[in-house]
Amino acid sequence: MRIALVNVHYPLDEDVDSIVFSMGKGVIYAGREEGVRRFEPEEVLDVDQRVVIPGLEDAHMHLYSTALSFGRLDLRNVQSIEDLKEKVRVAVSSAGSGEWIIGRGWDQDKMEEKRYPTRYDIDEVAPNNPVILVRVCGHAAVLNTRALEALGLLEARSEEEKFIQVEDGKPTGVVFEELVSYALSRVPDPPLERVKKLAKKLLQEYLSYGVVSLHSMSVSRVELEVVKSLQDSGEFIQEYRAYVDYSSFLEGVHREFPSLVAGVKIFADGSFGAGTAALRERYSDSETTGNLLLDSGKIVTVASNAIREGLEVAVHAIGDRALEEVLGAASRIGGKLRIEHASLTPPDILETIAELKPRVSVQPHFILSDTWIADRLGDRTKWVYAYRSLLATGAGVLASSDSPVEPINPWLGIYAALNRGKPEGLPIYRYTWYESLNFREALTIYSASTKQRSLVVLNVRDLPHSREEFQRVRAEKILLVDKVVSL
Template sequence: MTRTLRTLAAALLLGGTLLGSCTSSSTGSEPADLIVYNGNVYTVNENFDKAEAFAVKDGKIVAVGTSEEIRGKYKAAEELDAEGKTIYPGFIDAHAHFYRYGLSLQSADLVDTESFKEVVQKVVDHRQKYPEADWITGRGWDQNDWPVKEFPTKDTLDLLFPDTPVLLTRIDGHAALANQKALDLAGVTPQTKLVGGLVEVENGKMTGILVDNAIDLVSSKIPAPTEEESREALKIAEANTFAFGLTTVDDAGIDKATVDLIDDMHRKGELQMRVYAMLNPTLGNQDYYFKNGPYKTDRLNVRSFKIYSDGALGSRGACLLEPYHDKHGQYGFLLASEQEFRDIAAKLNEHGFQMNTHAIGDSANRLLLDIYGEILGGENDKRWRIEHAQIINPADMAKFGKYNIIPSVQPTHATSDMYWAGDRLGKERVKHAYPFKELMEQNGYIPLGTDFPVESINPFYTFHSAVARQDAKNWPEGGFQMENAMSREDALRGMTIWAAKSNFEENEKGSIEPGKFADFILLDRDLMTVAPEQMREAQVLRTYLDGKLVYKK
């Protein structure tokens, strides 16, 4: 996201103020706080019904119907004439990194760089802007977008920044490039060995590339952000997410300190975004939450843990059943032992927490599906999730339905990876990658997310990628592996009610129905009817949370 857009989004955050100039002309007698009428309202209820109007009181929807019905029954100080615009429930991003995204806006933005030379220039520019920073950090590079599709090396960074540690993280967060100063501070040498990670060495010398768990050796040395910096990160993240119509985000992988900060900001009115927190499985998090149990408010839900089973396909860390097609003899790797995954699964089940596991490769997915099956035993309503579920061996697909395991997917991963996924997997195995429709059919629903900042924060990219399976230039013609494309209705469900269901929150959000939070958005177009090439250009005109305006274009 550009600096201009970040600034604009922040400037437009309205902090929960009600509509300012609307006056009521309804004739009803029952009191309400807000009436929305003359809209093209997609309720996303069980029947996917449409409506024209609804009334809001005390932050919740109290009635849905025609404009005549609602205005004839209710009287409200504030009214909104939607002027025929399309209204959807507020979007729910079922897998994102909300807090980390906010922090990343303070680092060098390396997204969409077309060469390592461009990466270096952006890092140099960032250093000139923040010359006193102890570390130089950046995120977003992807060697698959460069003419030479190989990992970079640290040589140039060593020459430019011999005395300042540098850590530049790949777009997926599963590989990074560190300079020698950073490696020295972390005590990393060519002899460093670890489980679930790799320190790349060529000709006896470190290249600077770190994969998966090896990144932590260096990143753990970066000073933690101050509380003030953390608060600012959450505020700017909220401003930008509201601008894209998000009213709930699933923050995948945070610690108790961040949870407590979010809760404190909610209580003080400094933050409004609803957050479904997936906890990191640290011993500290386990000790506290296993003792105290899940925690729930109207805006914060803490009842799940985020587990990592393997790395990413782009950095060849995804754990595969057969070797990489473009790297013979390399299978990727698990980030922990099989027994450790079994142990944490048993603990989470014992203490009543949802298990949400990152699994990319077909080997990792098989292992976790089998472990889930052992623990869950059969049909259940524990809603354990596999995050990403990118490559599924056909023999394992039915396990999602057999054990009611939820595949939580991010459609833009398919359209970002489709250019090179076949190189990694080969033409036969790639047919079983990103199988969104087939995954949806296992339980009858599937939650959708973006994985921002790994992918764009924009949920309309999610929608377009799920339905058209094309990139921003509408390539490839006819779409990528269209047998697994989703219908428009199901894509909208995946971004609203199905995402809510994956969070145990379908009774309070995800649709425009009486009794639910009045979280909704107005768009400049109807995603159900526009041409596919217009989906990515959709604009949010207004975002409401609890019936209060939090963003206006």
């Protein structure tokens, strides 16, 4: 079946006012309306100058944890430790005795106290429930005393000391990197049917924004089971590519779900917010240079094993020190690595990226969330989230949310890529105004892999400008190669 869309506003090409979409093939014509008739469409839709775009893609997100976040504490807007404690107190009041309380989203740099919360803060409002509150980046968390006891972390062992904050010989409850993952892995999983219900809600919200493709990172077996179940029942509409965590790869989970697993996700460093992204020179607001979790040799070993299994390797690398190691590994194995984040890219790093041209997934909304980035990096801020420079290298740039770290709404990411914090008065704009993208460029990195395979009719006739206008953008109809979705 062929469907013609006429009277369209197509922002990728001003000369296009009509598009013919073939079920099974995708876009087969984009041009003037007089050229439509020769394709003999079975259906012609006049969209009345509504904006029509390729389907959007979230190239780095975490489906399982984002779905669970719908039923957990959202801490992204807390302004103080007292606010944080109040949210926990309310959650405890409706929880059963001993029930785990999980939350995510706090940022110590946005709280009045400008410090990490500790177990002693959380103990005041949750003395009998184990609590884990994950920082917005996912690379740090605070656990209360009951959680530390349950996880055997009240007495830190030597191999854990670099991942746990200790004062006066006692853990404060703040943990980093591997211990965050360990803590969350020990929390009892909710019933599978509950997870499926939350996942369906998440997928529907993605569709409402016009997102038709998801790349899910650090995927576990349980997520794959949920996705497979939803696909079998016809409830998972989006294209899905899983990048499993390394432990799941070693267990051979990719062989059990070959149609779902595209690659393996590993970590070379941490995050700017937690001070664990690996830098070549120390942070401007502390004495640390962060944590390098994998050097190029170890990355080559892991990547070689995955590539032999026909899988792509996605490496989390935020700081320039980590990127140096990842790119060194990529040069040794023929460039077959995908880089997640690539947040700090000084000129020599960009030159190497231009030589190797790896795929790079970026997260534009970080520009707005990391309000403190200039304090953390100083003059190096001029090299952060450098999307125009990355595009100039010829690398394959893919845009994403990193949800639940950032909102899943891609239109807020596009807004950030266009404006770079100028309307909000953020310092990053002063350092990096020249990295701003135009609408076509921003839309392209959010639809890099979907351009010919899907179309979305939006609820607007003119391109949005203000943040409020971007927030209101929604999909009205989505054309996929195997179905049409009306919203």
